[in-house]
Amino acid sequence: EAGVTQFPSHSVIEKGQTVTLRCDPISGHDNLYWYRRVMGKEIKFLLHFVKESKQDESGMPNNRFLAERTGGTYSTLKVQPAELEDSGVYFCASSQEKSLGIEETQYFGPGTRLLVL
């Protein structure tokens, strides 16, 4: 079974440009999460999709960030325009729909390393 995949693995852009990150969750996983780790700090939650719907977007830093999950499959996270402080590693995770009250494990992708110059 393929794991969570993310593309690109690295991206270097200039301030003011646009970058789109993509996440392909594990097949059949309804839950999809985006997290970000700014250098030297903790990994922080950005948002949570259940299928194509945004369940929780309380962690999105500002309106320069736009996440979509068309058709409830892969997700994209667009940063427009990018600022220096957006640099960091963006992680995607997915999990199955909850069943029988069991907390489902989140499986993480390798991350996209974004550097804004």
Add this chain to the structure above:
Amino acid sequence: AQSVTQLGSHVSVSEGALVLLRCNYSSSVPPYLFWYVQYPNQGLQLLLKYTSAATLVKGINGFEAEFKKSETSFHLTKPSAHMSDAAEYFCAVSEGFGNEKLTFGTGTRLTIIP
């Protein structure tokens, strides 16, 4: 609001020695607790999780953690360190059911001394 504190951003142990990585949490509801590991150039991998069953949780690669409510701790241990354990370790907490987002600590980088 939840929070996680990992004491020691860097820990070094000798090969064969005990590994102890500390994690303290704060949560207003009974927490779900996790330890993830990140090896170089890889994603986060779940080591173990506590979901209100047994307080001593066994994970992969010989790691285990004990949930201590009175101390609000969930420290990670391994009796004998191996060179392959060198990685960054993250403790995380979630409220579960309806609020599954993970709140992470700042991570502990484990170095194994030959």
